[in-house]
Amino acid sequence: MPDGNAEAYLAAAPDGAPAPGVLFVIDAIGLRPRIEEMADRIASWGYTVLAPNVFYRDGRAADVAPKADLREPGNREAFMGEAMQRVRGLTPELIARDLPAYLSALRSRPEVSGDEVGATGYCMGARIAIRAAGADPGVVAVGGWHGGGLVTDEPDSPHLAIATARATFAFGHASNDGSMPPEAVTALGEAIDAAGLTVANEVFPGPHGYSMSDTSMYDEESAERHFDSLRALLDSTLRG
Structure with a gap:
């Protein structure tokens, strides 16, 4: 990486043959067993999935991981105060420095076939996945799940990156x-329409963080719906 070394979890397709690559952008809680479990599931569909520790500047994954069970009352809220400091520190400028290295690492793996890849992002990771598509036309599929702050009034709002993207998008908002009110959902869809791109811009029932079974925000129905939507997106773009 430009500013050090980043750990990453790699999940390969089950048959061992080279497969389309997917960049998995983690949520604010970090690289941990739940992320590995999700990456394994996506890989089982016939993909090679790379999930980097985007907070590598703050320490190794184990250093920043929660020590308490975030399914227990109050624990997630207590941990998020610390986690959001890391999120705020990961500025758009740093993300722009990091994304080429993540995508290069993914594409260089012998387990990956071809240069066209997908990206799937969770919570703040959805913002990074959008920026990946805006910066690299080889990112042809982007999934964003319970993403927050995808549309803001700032000049570097994530949704503005869509103007230079060439991807197909699928979103499952909570x-x-x-952090993603109805007017922001509408604005996101309008930005994608204006770019002439395809999008599934849906709202799933449940709270922010619904896909994370290791927290109190987990909603099984929406988590499974996200997997279905993501698989349809990846199959239709990376498998034609």
């Missing part, structure tokens, strides 16, 4: 998420 119905109970103040």
Whole structure:
């Protein structure tokens, strides 16, 4: 990486043959067993999945991982105060420095076939996945799940990166998420329409973080719906 070394979890397709690559952008809680479990599931569909520790500047994955069970009352809220400091420190400028290295590492793996790849992002990772598509036309599929702050009034709002993207998008916003209100969902869809790109811009029932079974925000129905939507996106773009 430009500023050090980043750990990553790699999940290969089950038959061992080279497969289309997918960049898995983690949530604010970090690289941990739940992320590995999700990456393994995506890989089982016939993909090679790379999930880097995007907080590598703050320490190794084990250093920043939660020590308490985030399914227990109050623990997630207590941990998120610390986690959000790392999120705020990961500025758009740093993300722009890091994304080429992540994508290069993914494409260089012998387990990956071809230069066209997908990206799937969770919570703040959805913002990074959008920026990946805006910066690299070889990112041809982007999934964003319970993403927060995808549309802002700032000049570097993530949704503005869509103007230079060439990807197909699928979003599963959380119905109970103040960081992505209905007007932001609408604006996101309008930006993708204006770019002439295809999008599934849906709202799933449940709270921000619904896909993370190791936290109190988990919603099984929406988590499974996200997997179905993501698989359809990847199959239709990376497998034609």
